Amino acid sequence: MTVEGTPPVTGTDAASAVRDLFLLEVGHEPAGRWSAPGRVNLIGEHTDYNDGFVLPFAIPHRTHVQLGTRADGRIRVVSTFDEAPVEVPLDELDELFPGGRENVPTWSAYPLGVAWALLRAAGRAARTVPGVDIAIASNVPVGAGLSSSAAIESATAVALNDAWGLGLDRVALARVGRTAENEAVGAPTGIMDQMASMLGRSDAAIFLDCRTLDATVVDVGFAAADLELLVLDTGVTHAHSTGGYRDRRASCERGAEVMGVPALRDLSIADLAAAEQRLDDVTFRRVRHIVTENQRVLDTVQTLRESGPRAIGGLLVASHASMRDDFEISVPELDVAVEAALEAGAVGARMTGGGFGGAAIALVDRARRERVAASVETAFAAAGFAAPHVFSVTPSAGAARD
Ligand code: ADP
Ligand code: MG
DSSP: OOOBSSOOSSSSOHHHHHHHHHHHHTOSOOSEEEEEEEEEESSOOSOGGGTOEEOEEEEEEEEEEEEEEETTSEEEEEETTEEEEEEEEGGGHHHHTTTTGGGSOHHHHHHHHHHHHHHHHHTOOGGGSOEEEEEEEEOSOTTSSSOHHHHHHHHHHHHHHHHTTOOOOHHHHHHHHHHIIIIIIOOOOOSHHHHHHHHOBTTEEEEEETTTOOEEEEEOOTTTTTEEEEEEEOOOOOTTHHHHHHHHHHHHHHHHHHHTOSSGGGOOGGGHHHHHHHSOHHHHHHHHHHHHHHHHHHHHHHHHHHTOGGGGHHHHHHHHHHHHHTSOOOOHHHHHHHHHHHHTTOSEEEEOSSSSSSEEEEEEEGGGHHHHHHHHHHHHHHHTOOOOEEEEEOOOOOSEEO
């Protein structure tokens, strides 16, 4: 089989779709074009809300934005996602968020929420900046665990930061994206996705300390080693994912409290023996996943630097086993995807994202990617699962003016 480099999402390329949309809705040339990517997480799962470490990278799939200014102090957003534009006076954003968000369509709370959070972060009153028209189109599949939400937030944030001359740096813009998602949209998420989307670099991952927000660019060396990362999207969305996420967070908080630390980040492998004495079996296994996963992120960074990407396979496989057995967030489709990829010679593979469905990733030799993809497809068919969607991603540049 042939593995796509980019999944077909809308059937049109987003960069040209956004141009058509802006022209149609606004009718003149825009002041500029910007774009920002989605992301995958190489390793470090459920560690973010435990103040721990993650290692995501930006992917080639991007959300494109075109922006023009207007004289009437209003903001209008339009997306290929939903034909109807949404228009609000800038000085009414404060009435909309967080309390009045149900007065606008949910999708529009992402870009409008970014405008609101950006003005607040910059300490600027709405009347001091010009109104804007913003058109949006995306190649990032929605809800596939590739963070289309961070892509739309980051693309809007860089565009408005430039158009309004606010001069915020990239970490500040990542925070703006998270504020928009948490307070304007009302989704309780960490900051990993926005940091990856803002800071991504070609052939590199972002090593992020979720407590301090210190971010380091780490070369992954996939290109020189002729390696690629395959996304094995199972297409499964599990009804338990929200409740499961809440339960796991609660277990982590309980574990930290019993162990007398602010967050599980403050425990190390050496503390696990004591934790096993003091915690019930389920809480202990949840804690063990977080503690060992944090260590695996640190080990992955060190291994990439010292030995290169072929040496991280065992860490990816151990991460999957920990999520399957200790954190218990895998599903049969994810386990089959990982096993079939490894059987076909993947360097390493693991489920990625929140769990209970979504995608796995597999690090593979470029020459072997078709074989790995075929192996996963065959295994899915044999197990009676719906066909997976397999595509490759390469670590790519973060948000930018195009
Ligand atoms: P993901 O895993 O893709 O980030 P989320 O539920 O966090 O899933 O975010 C998806 C939501 O973000 C969509 O339902 C929509 O409201 C919004 N969104 C993402 N991309 C776009 C877009 N191009 N245009 C409009 N809204 C978008
Ligand atoms: Mg999201």
